[in-house]
Structure formats: C-alpha cells, structure tokens
Amino acid sequence: MTNVHRDALFVLIKSLSKSEKRQFKLYVGRLGVNTDAKFLALFNLLDKMKMYDERQILDSGIVKKAQLSNLKAHLYRQILVSLRLNPVNQNIRVQIREQLDFATILYQKGLYKQSLKILDKAKNFAIEHEEKNVAYEIVELEKIIETQYITRSIPDRADELALQAKQLSEDNVMTSKLSNLSLQLYSMMLKVGYVRNDEDLQRVKRYFDGQLPKYKLDNLGFREKLWLYKAHLWYSLLTQDFLSAYKYASKWVDLFYENEEMILLNPVFFLKGNHYLLESLFFVKYGSQFKETLERLEREVSRPKFPQNDNITSLAFLYINSSKLNLHFLEGTFEKGIYLVNIIEYGIKKHRGRIDEHHIMLLYYKIACLYFGVGDNKNCIVYLKKIISNKNLKMREDLMCFARVLSLVAHYEAGMDYHLEVQLKSTYKFLLKMNDLHAVQKEMIKFLRGLGDIYPHELKGEFQKLYNELKKYENHPYEKRAFLYLDILSWLESHLQNKPVAQIIREKALAVTR
Numbered sequence: 001m002t003n004v005h006r007d008a009l010f011v012l013i014k015s016l017s018k019s020e021k022r023q024f025k026l027y028v029g030r031l032g033v034n035t036d037a038k039f040l041a042l043f044n045l046l047d048k049m050k051m052y053d054e055r056q057i058l059d060s061g062i063v064k065k066a067q068l069s070n071l072k073a074h075l076y077r078q079i080l081v082s083l084r085l086n087p088v089n090q091n092i093r094v095q096i097r098e099q100l101d102f103a104t105i106l107y108q109k110g111l112y113k114q115s116l117k118i119l120d121k122a123k124n125f126a127i128e129h130e131e132k133n134v135a136y137e138i139v140e141l142e143k144i145i146e147t148q149y150i151t152r153s154i155p156d157r158a159d160e161l162a163l164q165a166k167q168l169s170e171d172n173v174m175t176s177k178l179s180n181l182s183l184q185l186y187s188m189m190l191k192v193g194y195v196r197n198d199e200d201l202q203r204v205k206r207y208f209d210g211q212l213p214k215y216k217l218d219n220l221g222f223r224e225k226l227w228l229y230k231a232h233l234w235y236s237l238l239t240q241d242f243l244s245a246y247k248y249a250s251k252w253v254d255l256f257y258e259n260e261e262m263i264l265l266n267p268v269f270f271l272k273g274n275h276y277l278l279e280s281l282f283f284v285k286y287g288s289q290f291k292e293t294l295e296r297l298e299r300e301v302s303r304p305k306f307p308q309n310d311n312i313t314s315l316a317f318l319y320i321n322s323s324k325l326n327l328h329f330l331e332g333t334f335e336k337g338i339y340l341v342n343i344i345e346y347g348i349k350k351h352r353g354r355i356d357e358h359h360i361m362l363l364y365y366k367i368a369c370l371y372f373g374v375g376d377n378k379n380c381i382v383y384l385k386k387i388i389s390n391k392n393l394k395m396r397e398d399l400m401c402f403a404r405v406l407s408l409v410a411h412y413e414a415g416m417d418y419h420l421e422v423q424l425k426s427t428y429k430f431l432l433k434m435n436d437l438h439a440v441q442k443e444m445i446k447f448l449r450g451l452g453d454i455y456p457h458e459l460k461g462e463f464q465k466l467y468n469e470l471k472k473y474e475n476h477p478y479e480k481r482a483f484l485y486l487d488i489l490s491w492l493e494s495h496l497q498n499k500p501v502a503q504i505i506r507e508k509a510l511a512v513t514r
Contacts, residue, residue: 024043027082042057045062130222143161194239245279246281253293318347318351328340329487330509331505365406372406384406405444408427440470490504490508
C-alpha cells in the first residue's frame with residue numbers, strides 16, 4: 001500500500017459522513033473564524049480529492065511546505081473536537097469524561113465544593129456502568145481536593161475515599177490481569193492458529209494456568225467476568241476444545257443479555273461475543289441453534305436504539321455475513337449462498353479501511369469454499385489466489401496453508417492438471433518452511449502427486465484408500481483442524497457415491513437434526 005492512502009488526515013476526512021462534514025463547517029462558523037481560514041480551505045480541498053496528493057495542496061497556494069505539517073495537525077484536532085460534540089458520539093463513557101473535565105476546571109478555579117458535587121455524581125454514574133478506571137481517577141481527584149478543602153459534610157470522608165480507592169484499584173488490577181491474559185492468547189490464535197501437537201498444547205496450558213489470577217466468580221463485576229470468559233474462550237479455541245469454546249462464548253453473550261444496558265455501552269464486545277458463539281456453534285455443528293443465534297443477533301442489531309457508528313457497522317457487516325456463509329456450509333446449501341458474494345465484495349470495498357487484512361482473507365477463503373461447494377472450481381481458484389498472493393498476510397499461517405491445499409484440489413477438479421505439478425512443489429515447500437506438514441496434508445499431497453500414475457478404472461479405489469486414511473483423523477486432537485477449513489471427507493464421499501458435494505453435506509446436516 002502506498003503512502004497516498006496512509007495520510008491520517010485524509011483518511012479521517014474521507015471517513016466523515018455528509019452530516020459530519022456539515023456539522024464541522026457549522027462548528028467552524030461558530031468559532032468565529034474567517035470562512036477563508038487556511039485550515040477550512042485545506043479541509044475543502046482534501047474533501048474533493050480522490051487520492052491524497054501533497055503536490056496539489058502546495059500548488060493550491062493555501063499553505064507553504066514549511067507550514068503544511070502544523071496546519072494539518074490543527075485541522076485534524078478541530079475535526080476531532082467537532083466529532084466529539086456530535087450527539088452520535090455522546091455515549092456514557094464520553095459523558096463521564098466530560099463531567100470529569102468540568103470538575104477539573106472548577107477545581108482549578110478554586111470552586112472546590114462545586115467540583116466535588118460533580119465528581120460525586122460522575123463517580124456513582126461510572127461505577128453503575130462498570131467504568132471503574134475512570135471511577136478510580138475521579139476518586140483520586142476527590143482525594144486531592146479534600147486535602148485542600150475539608151467539607152466536614154460527611155464524617156470519616158478520608159476513610160470512605162481510601163476504601164473506595166482500594167476497592168476500585170483491586171477491581172482494576174483483576175481486570176488488567178484478565179485482559180492481558182486474553183490479549184496474549186488472542187495473539188497466539190492469530191499467529192499460529194490451533195495447537196498442532198502435544199508440545200504446543202503444554203506450552204499454551206502452562207501459560208494459561210500460570211497467568212490466570214485467583215478469583216471468586218461472585219466477587220467479579222461485569223467487566224471482570226467479560227475478560228474472564230474471553231480468556232477461557234481463546235484458550236478453548238487454541239486447544240481445539242470447541243465444546244468448551246461454545247460454553248464460554250455462551251457465557252459471554254448471556255452476560256450482555258442479562259445486562260442489556262451494557263449492549264449499548266459496549267456494542268463492539270457484544271458483536272464479537274456473538275461472532276465467537278456462532279463460530280463455536282459452527283465447529284460443533286449445532287445447525288438449528290446456529291440459525292437461532294444468528295437471527296437473534298440480526299434482530300438486535302436492527303433495533304433503532306442499537307448504537308450506530310462506522311466501526312459498529314463494519315463489524316456487523318463482517319460477522320453477520322461471515323456467519324451467513326457458515327450457515328450455508330452447515331446446511332450444504334451452497335447455491336443459495338452465491339448471492340452473498342456480491343454483498344460481501346461491495347461490503348469489503350466499503351469497509352476496507354476498518355476491517356483488518358486477515359479477516360478479509362477469511363471472507364475470501366469462505367467464498368472460495370462456497371464456489372467449491374457448487375462445483376465452480378475456476379472461481380474458487382480466483383479467490384484462493386487473492387490469499388496465496390497476499391504478501392502482507394502475517395497472521396493466520398494455517399489459513400495460508402489450507403488455501404494452498406484447497407487450490408490443489410480445485411485445480412484437479414477443474415481439470416487444470418498442467419498447473420498441478422508446479423503447485424504441488426510450491427505447496428510442499430511452503431508447508432515445510434512453515435513446519436506445518438501434518439498427516440492430513442501429507443496424505444492429500446501424496447494422493448494428488450500420484451494421480452498421474454493412476455488409470456481411470458483405479459481412481460475410485462484410490463479415493464476409497466484416501467478416505468479410509470483420512471477418516472481416522474476426523475476426531476484426532478490436532479489433525480481435526482484440517483476438516484474445519486475444508487470438508488475433505490465430504491469431497492471424497494461425493495466421488496465415491498457419484499453425488500455433488502453439496503448433496504453429501506445436506507444429507508449429513510439432515511441426519512444430525514433427525
């Protein structure tokens with residue numbers, strides 16, 4: 001990606017809605033500055049640009065090169081101030097911070113009693129809404145003011161504030177420990193995916209057991225429970241314990257439905273919890289519950305009072321459409337899911353600046369699997385190439401691995417044998433370099449490499465041999481992850497039974513629901 005796309009000010013301006021741009025200009029007008037002020041002229045110029053071009057800015061005569069950096073910084077700050085004043089952005093967290101700012105100003109003017117009154121209300125509001133970090137800041141400011149202005153209105157005021165500070169500090173330390181553990185486990189998940197052997201398992205287990213703080217569940221508040229369930233979820237996913245992942249994702253989502261006001265305050269965590277609940281249900285193949293959970297999520301997101309901003313809209317697009325693809329995989333209704341491709345392509349283009357690269361590649365992989373399911377192997381290959389040729393994808397090495405394996409299978413199915421030998425060598429080298437050549441991949445590559453020596457009448461027997469070999473890995477603690485990315489067994493069964501792969505998966509889904 002070139003620098004023209006990276007300019008922070010340009011990206012911020014392009015992210016603004018029409019109403020936000022209009023509000024900014026009204027805000028500038030209220031400042032009483034000249035409508036031809038340099039920073040407003042720069043705003044208008046950048047707003048019209050399709051791509052950031054510093055030469056065009058300098059040629060416009062608005063500003064000299066030596067002053068450009070300062071002018072951009074000033075404009076950036078003014079836009080943020082304008083956005084902060086927008087009612088859309090006035091959530092509870094911002095409101096509490098605003099009250100703290102007001103109290104600080106009153107304190108600096110020597111109006112201690114007025115400052116303390118605002119702080120007391122803001123503190124209670126913060127504690128009520130589980131904003132314990134800012135509540136601790138408020139108590140610390142109260143302590144400073146009390147040392148300079150003894151109100152004597154409340155007996156033992158010093159003891160009360162000391163006790164509150166101690167309790168909030170302990171809660172925040174617990175939250176910090178649990179959030180650190182959750183973040184580190186999530187980082188492991190992104191970097192290497194699931195554990196691949198006993199050594200990996202023991203390493204993750206030692207880390208989890210060593211970093212998990214002692215706690216009593218009844219003593220934990222909403223936020224501490226949230227981080228606790230997240231840490232357990234990442235651990236469960238890393239160790240491929242998908243029933244446990246389902247258990248903790250359910251606890252995560254139930255926590256929000258039991259505290260509905262927290263959905264409005266923390267919509268991102270609510271969306272993420274539902275996403276991982278749906279992922280877990282997909283892994284354990286609970287089709288009917290998957291459908292109910294997805295429908296409930298869509299209803300909640302479409303409610304008028306559900307928070308709306310660019311970030312939330314992007315996440316809702318990502319999680320809901322990814323889950324819709326998974327539902328078609330669960331039910332074997334691949335053809336019915338093709339309509340999602342255009343929706344997802346449009347959404348990726350619209351939200352690209354707010355969705356990270358590895359999630360976009362996951363969507364491409366799912367689309368490739370969708371095309372593979374309907375027998376459109378050429379389109380499957382097109383989407384896999386987007387992943388395989390991505391040089392910036394540092395995360396999810398397992399995704400890169402299975403994209404290459406599926407590409408081999410799709411080339412074989414498409415009759416593109418002339419590409420197969422080169423791809424086999426390339427994939428084999430890639431997997432060796434990753435140190436990720438596991439039994440399922442070895443068997444797949446061995447089978448595909450031997451296709452050239454197999455007579456047509458022997459093919460069905462070879463498919464049967466491969467099926468028998470892979471079947472024993474279906475529930476293997478480490479090898480089973482291969483089947484999460486590509487339903488190789490259903491593909492083989494489709495050849496053995498002369499049925500489309502979608503039909504095989506549909507029959508399996510129906511058998512589960514009976």
